[in-house]
Amino acid sequence: MKDHSTKSSKDQRHLFKGIIKGVIALFILILLITGGILFLTLSNGPTPTLQTINSNNESPTLVSGNGQFVDGKDVETGLVKGDGFELVKANCTSCHSSALILQNRFTREGWKVKIEWMQETQGLWDLGNNESLILDYLAANYAPEAYVGRRAPLKDIEWYELKE
Amino acid sequence: MSKADETKSLQSPNYPLQGRRGFLRKSILASIAATLGTEIVHASKMPIGYIPIGVSMQSNPMEGKNEEMIIRNELPWNVEAKPHLLDDPITPFDKIFIRNNGIMPEEVDAANWTLTIGGESAEQEKTYTIADLKKKFKPYTYQLVLECGGNGRAGFYPPASGNQWEEGAVYCSEWTGVRLKDVLQDVGIKSDAVYIGYYGADKHLNGKPDEVVISRGAPLAKALQDETLIAWALNGKDIPLPHGYPLRLVCGGWPASVSGKWLHKLVLRNQVHDGPKMMGDAYRVPAYPVAPGQKVPDEDMKIIESMPVKSLITYPKSGAIFGLEKKLQVRGKAWAGELEVSSMEVSTDFGATWKKCDLKAPVNRLAWQEWSIELSFPKKGYYEIWAKATDREGTAQPMVIPGWNPKGYLNNACHRIAVKVS
Numbered sequence: 001m002k003d004h005s006t007k008s009s010k011d012q013r014h015l016f017k018g019i020i021k022g023v024i025a026l027f028i029l030i031l032l033i034t035g036g037i038l039f040l041t042l043s044n045g046p047t048p049t050l051q052t053i054n055s056n057n058e059s060p061t062l063v064s065g066n067g068q069f070v071d072g073k074d075v076e077t078g079l080v081k082g083d084g085f086e087l088v089k090a091n092c093t094s095c096h097s098s099a100l101i102l103q104n105r106f107t108r109e110g111w112k113v114k115i116e117w118m119q120e121t122q123g124l125w126d127l128g129n130n131e132s133l134i135l136d137y138l139a140a141n142y143a144p145e146a147y148v149g150r151r152a153p154l155k156d157i158e159w160y161e162l163k164e
Numbered sequence: 165m166s167k168a169d170e171t172k173s174l175q176s177p178n179y180p181l182q183g184r185r186g187f188l189r190k191s192i193l194a195s196i197a198a199t200l201g202t203e204i205v206h207a208s209k210m211p212i213g214y215i216p217i218g219v220s221m222q223s224n225p226m227e228g229k230n231e232e233m234i235i236r237n238e239l240p241w242n243v244e245a246k247p248h249l250l251d252d253p254i255t256p257f258d259k260i261f262i263r264n265n266g267i268m269p270e271e272v273d274a275a276n277w278t279l280t281i282g283g284e285s286a287e288q289e290k291t292y293t294i295a296d297l298k299k300k301f302k303p304y305t306y307q308l309v310l311e312c313g314g315n316g317r318a319g320f321y322p323p324a325s326g327n328q329w330e331e332g333a334v335y336c337s338e339w340t341g342v343r344l345k346d347v348l349q350d351v352g353i354k355s356d357a358v359y360i361g362y363y364g365a366d367k368h369l370n371g372k373p374d375e376v377v378i379s380r381g382a383p384l385a386k387a388l389q390d391e392t393l394i395a396w397a398l399n400g401k402d403i404p405l406p407h408g409y410p411l412r413l414v415c416g417g418w419p420a421s422v423s424g425k426w427l428h429k430l431v432l433r434n435q436v437h438d439g440p441k442m443m444g445d446a447y448r449v450p451a452y453p454v455a456p457g458q459k460v461p462d463e464d465m466k467i468i469e470s471m472p473v474k475s476l477i478t479y480p481k482s483g484a485i486f487g488l489e490k491k492l493q494v495r496g497k498a499w500a501g502e503l504e505v506s507s508m509e510v511s512t513d514f515g516a517t518w519k520k521c522d523l524k525a526p527v528n529r530l531a532w533q534e535w536s537i538e539l540s541f542p543k544k545g546y547y548e549i550w551a552k553a554t555d556r557e558g559t560a561q562p563m564v565i566p567g568w569n570p571k572g573y574l575n576n577a578c579h580r581i582a583v584k585v586s
Contacts, residue, residue, distance in 0.1 A: 095369045
């Protein structure tokens, strides 16, 4: 920081302008990201997700294509898009449903224990170099969520008028 | 996206329950295509003789099931009820949870089905057809509670691995068959016998034709109880395929995994049975209390036997809104593994005070018990109804999540529903 004091005032003005520009750009970027996240969160219900597509059309063939993503999730497996997605889909869902991944939450170490257990007892093959890529994907996308107390508040309550 | 959202995305609105077979076939084929198309590299690493599971087609266990059932997994099939679906005194087929470990057998020929009894502690090896069993031994009918050892797993933190069951992996239906003890005595039990083990006809997910999926069992004393059956009928009809057609070992009050489906072999053992899912952390809990997340050595894990005391509110369904003047009828079920439930209470003030419910005696040992109470509320607002059963040894359900264990078994915390008085 001391170096700055040796620079001419012109340089300092230039630097100041640059910083202001940078801050404005950063601010716009944060705004965009927040907006994007908000949009994704809020639009979760009304957008034509899997759910509405299926309820509108009885035939599930429409959505069973390979490599199609809706809301950042693979239509076929529900796995989120991300580095290592193809490896996980190919190696994990050839024996068991992706539901076993979707409903669990582990650290990288925890997921490794599951892979080792499947290799020791369930006939999973050696994953070679792909193992660390698979673990990266699982740890990044299916990590334990923040804890909410010894018992969480009741959630997803569907209120209804009791008639009887 | 939260865990709940993702769980929900597996539920009925997503996948039409009926006609899932076609969907399953297509998605499995697509998976194989994806496997072969994108990552041929793995083909060289697949074990020789490995057959992708998609090649054999599963029949659809959701056929005839209630459309509110929650699908936790479809390979293998794991499906649970919501608490309000369990309101019947005897659970009908359409509301019974499914916990499969492998692939259900196809094209079962009941007329030629055999049950072989052997093992090192059997006097001889003997094989029976279902007709032999019906002819030779006296049939009995019992209502028996079967609850998945992992029912309630979703409540544990740190998260425990496996299907994230909430409340509905439990039911009490009526089983008809012969007493296991009558059949074992016909075979002859050696004096060194201590345990039994079962083998079923389901296929392993990894496609290896001879690999045993699950082979659990029980100590001889449990096997010799009057209520332990080799059953061929559920609620007076052939056992439906997802629940073990044509023959099932039924051991009420213990983790439902002890009740082996598609039963074709039983062994009398001179040691604790050591089949798949008897060992390690499968259906075992620490022999002493552990801190949440603590690593527990295998030798310190003990096999779960009787399930703990537990209850459900089956009416009303959570979320009821009603007027201040209403007298609310609340009812449900209670059970306690090997024991009877001696008292049942509910609280509408988060456990500060408790009201005693009417509690019926079980129809027979190991059946659940019906309870009911009429509630009125002091003022408008949001209430939770909590239900707490106490067994005849004085052990009650905890209000918070009980002791953590590595696989998330035996969560018998009080069931809670939300109601609003308007």
